[in-house]
Amino acid sequence: MLKSYLKITFRNLLKNKVYSAINILGLSLGMAASILIVIYIVDELSYDKFHPGGELIYRVGMQGKMNGNEFNMALSPAPLSQALKDEVPEVADAIRLGAFRTMPIRLEEKTFTEPMMLVAESNFFEFFGFELLQGDPKTALSGTDRIVLTESTSKKYFGDADPIGQIILRGSDKRATEVTGVVADPPHNSHLDFEMLLSAESWAYMKDLQWSSNNLYTYFRIHPGSNPQQVKIALDSFIQKYFGPEIEQFLGISLKAFLEAGNQFGYLIQPLQEIHLHSDLDEEIKPGGSIQYLYIFGAIALFIIVIACINFMNLSTARSSNRAKEVGVRKSVGAGKGRLIGQFLSESMVYSFMSGFIALLLIVIALRPFNSLSGKELGLELFAHPLVLPAFLGFMILIGLMAGSYPAFYLTAFSPVAVLKGKIRSGVKRSNFRNGLVVFQFFISISLIISSMVVYKQLNYMQEKNLGFDKENVIKLLHTMALGKNSESFKQELLANSGFVSASYANALPPNIDWNSVFKTSDTKQDFLCNLNFVDHDHLETMKYTMVMGRFFSKDYPSDTGAILLNESAFRQMGWTTLDGNQRLGGFWNVNSEPVEREVIGVIQDFNFESLKNAVRPLIMTLGPEPNRELAVRISPGDLESKLAFLERTWKKHSDGAAFEYSFVDANFDALFNQEKKMGNIILIFTVLAISIACLGLFGLAAYTAEQRSKEISIRKALGASMANLVTILSKDFTILVGIAFLIAGPLSYYLMTNFWLQNFAFRVDIDVFLILIAGVISIVIAWLTISVQSFKTAMNNPVDYLKNE
Structure with a gap:
């Protein structure tokens, strides 16, 4: 039976090469785009998962408000770590980190500038999962003026020579510092980034006793089974116990009076594995990601694959009249509905598997450009995971079921008597379901067009905004x-x-x-x-x-x-x-x-x-x-x-x-919204892809519609209808559907972009009606051009060539 299914499937595939190619290409593009986005999302979700027991590690931050000015920082006071270890039973261990950016280093006559040097306590390698390649993890960061280099930094300084015991000079005061270890380069999916680690005793801020001075990053690990909220309760008590007396000492008022004046102050805790995507605090060691963007990209991936599946459904149901007689004959000779459903689902599975393998090839080709686009370093090593192959097979099966389910049940519902008597209406006639799918396709495409335009308008605004000073032609020298x-x-x-x-x-x-x-x-x-x-x-x-x-x-x-x-x-x-x-x-x-x-x-x-x-x-x-x-x-x-x-x-x-070492002030401002640039680029590319897939399906539908209406067009042309009139007749219905999609997408996109993205910027553009209308015009023109290609081709045909065969 399976052999029969496959034989019929390949016969139909070769018989209808154009429509088969459209289905396979649309599904391939949709799968490739969706899988690329999923790879991106999986990478973002993997941050800090490599630390042993990372689910038990938290970071302390601070938040508050003073005379209306809010402050939210990833920093905390130096004495906090010891207080956590001494006074909170749930805390198993704690560690403090400091950060030096653009640290000058000198080795003999060579000079370097390291983008990030962390100051770390001696339990760093016990606390985190970074691999120490050379040196003793217990003593490498003990004592004063001791430093651990990353593997790449060590090679840059010493080549293949052993760096242990070597002396480098750090800082503007050229302080002699001994190399005591080499650590593997931090993984790209770590929120901690560094080129070197300096022992904590080398930095005076580590000895600071003030609770009102916040210069360090404090992490703590809880015992398995402990409740982190108990630590939060203890942190709240520290405010009264330690921070309050300093408020009175420095500001001359009690903590109670400070808070009653409308001010706020408090500590917050963040799970280590959520920092990258969920933290929006100031003074982060490394710019974080955004869970909001992952939701957006996940929705785009889903919409793209749905658009590709809709193409398959639409072409299959539109061509129902061509398959109706097949269904009628097979039913009349005893084929059951279940067997017919199996036939059509097997066809969609074949399309899905062919598309899946083409999609893998497209991913290999597109991965490097996608990395440049997203700023990632994604590779194909993800596919070596033992669960990936079964997941991919499951994905292809799911797509096959999604794409083929409606056509299978639609086509097998025909009555064999009605079909053989010619009473089944052509699949190209009005179908509310099919029209709804076209509307949904272009609703998604238009929404993406509007979103891309808003993102780029905001980015352009930030680049051109008058900042209150002249940022051009200013060099920053370090x-x-x-x-x-x-x-x-x-x-x-x-x-x-x-x-x-x-x-x-x-x-x-x-x-x-x-x-x-x-x-x-x-x-x-x-x-x-x-x-x-x-x-x-x-x-x-x-x-x-x-x-x-x-x-x-x-x-x-x-x-x-x-x-x-x-x-x-x-x-x-x-x-x-x-x-x-x-x-x-x-x-x-x-x-x-x-x-x-x-x-x-x-x-x-x-x-x-x-x-x-x-x-x-x-x-x-x-x-x-x-x-x-x-x-x-x-x-x-x-x-x-x-x-x-x-x-x-x-x-x-x-x-x-x-x-x-130098930089340009205007370039430094531009670097602040690199994440928004990446997001804008990704949305733009996948917007073009979504529109292309939607237009691919629309082209197929238009081609089949024109084919089915050839007799009508020939008669109209023979009776004197103009080319413009014929093209309008063939394009009108689809143009109306795209117009309906625009009427839905315009207001909804305006609401979502205004309330869920632009609100992240204190200085932002307004989304005017003109921008929405431009997006609508663009989408209608794209759809009309797609349809018109086939409409012109049909309208150009000689009516005699068709009518003489009737």
Whole structure:
């Protein structure tokens, strides 16, 4: 029986080559796209699953609000770890990590800049699942000035030589540090990323005893069977026990009064294996993913495969008249309904398996471009998993059942008597179910078109938005503390070159101004959480901020060393409207570590110094030491290569061999929404694919419709109907269906994109009616062009060629 099924299937496949090719191509594309997205989703879900006992590990974060300013950070205070181990029975162990970004390293005459160095306690290799290749896991991170390199970093520094016991110089102060181990490179699916690990005793922040100072990442492991919520209860008690007294000491009010004033403060716990997809906290070690995007991509994968299955159903039911006589004859000679259903389902299975193997070939071809598109490093090793092959076979069977179920039951429902008497209406006549499937296909396609347009409009807005300063032609130079006493001569030598407009030392440059503290107004005695940045006298000219009140720092006023500037948000938050020369803020310390107040001498127009996902927060600027951590260099437009070469030569002349590392401020802003760019690219590609698959099915339906209406078209043409009239007749019904899909997709897409994606951005575009209409016009034009290809072909035929055969 199976042999008979297959024989009939292949006969029908060869007999109807065009429609078979359309079905197989549509299913192949749908399967390949869906499987690629599933591979992407599986990879995202695999983050931090490689740690032994990872389901028992949690991270502590903090969240709160102060005078209306919210803060949500992955950081926590240094004493927290020990308190967890000493006072919470559910906690089996805890560990603290610190992070140094862009760490300068020197080895003899060679200099390097490592993007991420973690500071880790000695139980790091016991706590996490990172593999130590060389060294003792118990002692590698014990003691002061000891460092573990990743395997790739070790090869970069020492080649194939043994690095253990070698000395490298770290930081701008060139501190001698001994290499005590080599660790395997962190897997790509780890939320912890690093090039080297420094022993915790090497960093002063590890010895900090203040509960109000948050500079570390704290992780804890609970005993099997313990309830993590008991740890959360203990953390809440720590606020009263440890944080409260410091609030009273530093702010002069009790914790109760602090909270009654509308402020908030608390700790949160995050399962280790959920950090990558579910954490939206500031100060993450590595940019995370988004569970929201996985839902979107999962829906796209489902919709694409459903669209491909709809194509199969539509073509099969549309061609029902061609198979009706076959069904009638076979029923009349005794074939049961079940056997006929088996025949049609076996046909769809053959299509599905053929499509599946073609889809695998397409995946192999598309994997590298997809990795470039998504920023991933996905490989085919997933298919080596013992469960993947059975899952793929099951997937092909499921697709075969989905695609073939309705045609099988539809075609086998015909009465043999009615069929043989010619009373079965042609499958091309109006079918509400088939029309509904076409509407659904284009509803999905139009929704994806609108989503892609909104994503790209938002991305374009973020790239072109006026940030409140001129971000173009500004170079950010790192490691400038290495200049030491040469800082001013380096700066002046740059400015002597006509290609360099101005230069300014600063603690941090946009979009990375992230250090904050609490400040108190002298008049109201209220406390405010503000970001703080240390700059020099040339910062205004270099960054081209705009003063709205008062003046900037000036060398003509020596007292400016005790002055500050506020941005508009900070000035408004403190309840001030005009600058009268009497506004002062506390929260600063002099060289003797005594608290002092500083005078507000100016107000700067708000500018974005973080991601555009965040509203502009209160910011304070004050004069800092020279050199500071970074240097902003504004250059004139054009001839970039020669300017960079001059900058590097001058740097090497003054920096005593420190690594030359730079970036562009505008590029740093662009990097903040890389995830949105990737999402936009993925949605765009799969939108094109979904539309292509939908149009493929529409082309098949249009071709079959035109074939069935050839007699009608020939008669109309013989009676004088114009080409435009004939094309309109053939295209009208499908165009109406696409129009209905647009009427449903437009409002729904507007609602979903406005309320579930754009709300993630403090600065965002509005979705106007014009954009929705453009998407509708695009979809209708695409559908009309698809249909018109076949309509023109049919309308061009000579009516005599058809009518003479009637």
